[in-house]
Amino acid sequence: MADKRDYYEVLGINKGATDDEIKKAYRGAAKKYHPDLHPGDADAEAKFKEVNEAYEVLSDKDKKARYDQFGHAGVDPNYGAGAGGYGSPFSQDIDFSDIFSSVFGGFGGFSGRRSANPNAPRRGSDVETTVYITFEEAAKGTKKTVEYQAVSACDECNGTGAKKGTSPKTCPTCSGRGQVTINQRTPFGVVQTSRACDTCKGQGKIIDNPCKACSGAGRVRRKKSVEINIPAGISDEQVLNVSGHGNSGTNGGPAGDLHVYVGVRPHPVFERRGDDIWCELPITFAQAALGGEVVVPTLYGKVSYTLHEGTQPNDIFKLKGKGVQHLHSKSKGDQFVKVVIEVPKNLSGKQKDLIKEFDSVSSDKNYSKRKTFKQKLKDLF
Numbered sequence: 001m002a003d004k005r006d007y008y009e010v011l012g013i014n015k016g017a018t019d020d021e022i023k024k025a026y027r028g029a030a031k032k033y034h035p036d037l038h039p040g041d042a043d044a045e046a047k048f049k050e051v052n053e054a055y056e057v058l059s060d061k062d063k064k065a066r067y068d069q070f071g072h073a074g075v076d077p078n079y080g081a082g083a084g085g086y087g088s089p090f091s092q093d094i095d096f097s098d099i100f101s102s103v104f105g106g107f108g109g110f111s112g113r114r115s116a117n118p119n120a121p122r123r124g125s126d127v128e129t130t131v132y133i134t135f136e137e138a139a140k141g142t143k144k145t146v147e148y149q150a151v152s153a154c155d156e157c158n159g160t161g162a163k164k165g166t167s168p169k170t171c172p173t174c175s176g177r178g179q180v181t182i183n184q185r186t187p188f189g190v191v192q193t194s195r196a197c198d199t200c201k202g203q204g205k206i207i208d209n210p211c212k213a214c215s216g217a218g219r220v221r222r223k224k225s226v227e228i229n230i231p232a233g234i235s236d237e238q239v240l241n242v243s244g245h246g247n248s249g250t251n252g253g254p255a256g257d258l259h260v261y262v263g264v265r266p267h268p269v270f271e272r273r274g275d276d277i278w279c280e281l282p283i284t285f286a287q288a289a290l291g292g293e294v295v296v297p298t299l300y301g302k303v304s305y306t307l308h309e310g311t312q313p314n315d316i317f318k319l320k321g322k323g324v325q326h327l328h329s330k331s332k333g334d335q336f337v338k339v340v341i342e343v344p345k346n347l348s349g350k351q352k353d354l355i356k357e358f359d360s361v362s363s364d365k366n367y368s369k370r371k372t373f374k375q376k377l378k379d380l381f
Contacts, residue, residue: 118178141232275333
């Protein structure tokens, strides 16, 4: 436990950070250390796991409260059993808000809201991870195997926390309720309060022989993987929900969900705007002046396009249906191509002479913008 870094330090945030600040810091750190961006880098992989572990705790309201109060011992499901022989009280997802609120439950025999049965089924919390895909995979869809860390029921004890062949016992002090009621005589009469049972630490059960594999917690953190379908048309930073693949529940409760953030790598040629694709096409002065066939790259292969004579710099033409497939649809966006006329450099003597000859036989009728500009100057002066 001592060698673990502070979770706030891992994400580079202050302890009072908001939920949005925590999520933003996680996204930045996860992208920085993601294994897909650092293949074979063991240090980056270790930091990526550390970042995910920190976010799993700080993004969960209950876990964050336990971590703020007890540190790593409050949230680590592998933390050892206590002196009394029972598992760590912090590994069982106790609803501390219920316990603390019940302390001030009522006066004169009218008790407030009691905490839920500690042995009732509880849904596991959600977990998050990030997967990176190429520009083409985002446009056309793909399948990816996602690896992540999640808490699962211990295989050795089947999630009971007790040594194989044994089982937890109902706490004799609280009869399995996890709470005890205390009557106190005050100048205002008898005050009845409830608090977590000291014997079982609010668990409602006692484990005399803890499972060695999970130290009595009943759950262990392990690496998992799942294959997911990424639909065509997905955008950068969209989130896919994989139901039932989060942290396992307790007392037979369902597992939480896995939230997969999709990161799309940039493309060296194409830029996405909505479901349309944009790119630039460099052409020569001769191609612009004379027109003719040019080859244009698209997501679906090369296509031929006929430029008209006198194509101007920054002219844009459209290739219909060559964009990104609309999400959950068969139709596609379009591709827009911006023409870039490249002025030649490092001309030879012959090339310079030819250009001079061409310019000498040119007139204003070949250059409408220059002709208009001359007329404006004439009117001005």
